[in-house]
Amino acid sequence: MQDEEVLAGGNVTPVVRIGDTVRRESGRWTPAVHELLRACEAAGVDGVPRVLGLDSIGREILSFLPGEVLVGTDALWDRRVMRDAAALLRRIHDASVTLVDLELEWRAPRSEPAEVICHNDFATYNLVLAPDGSVAAIDFDFASPGPRIRDLAYLAYRIAPWVGDATGADPDRHGSPEERVRALIAAYGAEWSVDEVRTAAADRVEELAAFTEDRAAATGRADFTAHAAMYRRDAARMRQAIA
Structure with missing residues (x-):
C-alpha cells in the first residue's frame, strides 16, 4: 500500500492522496457527485477529476489533478x-x-x-x-x-x-x-x-454566513465565527453597492 498524503483543504472530511489518486470518505451524496463527474467526462470536459470507484474501506477514488x-x-x-x-x-x-x-x-x-x-x-x-x-x-x-x-x-x-x-x-x-x-x-x-x-453573490454569502455560524456553534472554533462575521459584512456591502 502506498503512503497516504493528507491534502490541504478537506475542512469537512479528510482528503488524502495515494499515488495518482485522491481518496475521500463517501456518503449518501457520492453516487450523485459521481454521476456529475461522469457526465463531465462524457462531454469531454477536461479539468475535473475522473471517477475511479471506491477503495477497500469505502472511500471514493478520484484521479489526482496535478498543479x-x-x-x-x-x-x-x-x-x-x-x-x-x-x-x-x-x-x-x-x-x-x-x-x-x-x-x-x-x-x-x-x-x-x-x-x-x-x-x-x-x-x-x-x-x-x-x-x-x-x-x-x-x-x-x-x-x-x-x-x-x-x-x-x-x-x-x-x-x-x-x-x-x-x-x-x-x-x-x-x-x-x-x-x-x-x-x-x-x-x-x-x-x-x-x-x-x-x-x-450577496444571497450566496448570506447563506454561507449562516452555514459557518452553525459550524462555529457546533465546533467552538473562533475562526468560523470570524469568517461568518466577515461574510455578513461583505453581503451588506454588496447590497449597498447595488444601483
Whole structure:
C-alpha cells in the first residue's frame, strides 16, 4: 500500500492522496457527485477529476489533478486565469443539464430555478492551476441543482474580488471588481448585469454566513465565527453597492 498524503483543504472530511489518486470518505451524496463527474467526462470536459470507484474501506477514488491551488499563487488575480475559470464553469454546467431532474440524492439542498448542477463552492481555493497553465476544479461534494448564476456569482465574490479578506488585487493592474465581473460574465457566455451577479453573490454569502455560524456553534472554533462575521459584512456591502 502506498503512503497516504493528507491534502490541504478537506475542512469537512479528510482528503488524502495515494499515488495518482485522491481518496475521500463517501456518503449518501457520492453516487450523485459521481454521476456529475461522469457526465463531465462524457462531454469531454477536461479539468475535473475522473471517477475511479471506491477503495477497500469505502472511500471514493478520484484521479489526482496535478498543479497548485490558485489561492497563494502569483496567478491568483491573472485575468486570463479568471476567464478560463469562468469558461470551465460553463462547460461543467452545460454537461450537467441532463442530471437536473433525475432522482439523485445531493448533499446540499436544491436551489431554484434549477437549471444545472451547481458546484456550490466554485472558488479560488477549489481551483487548480495545472502545470500547462490550464485551470481545473476540485471538491464537488456539495454539488446540487441550482441556477447558473449561483456559481458564477460566488466565483465573482472570490475573484473579482468582493471578499473582505482579499489581498494583492490591484485595480490598476488587474482591473476593478466591476470590470472583472463583466469579463467573467462574458467568458461564461451569459448576459447578466453586474448588479444581478452582485445580488446573487450577496444571497450566496448570506447563506454561507449562516452555514459557518452553525459550524462555529457546533465546533467552538473562533475562526468560523470570524469568517461568518466577515461574510455578513461583505453581503451588506454588496447590497449597498447595488444601483
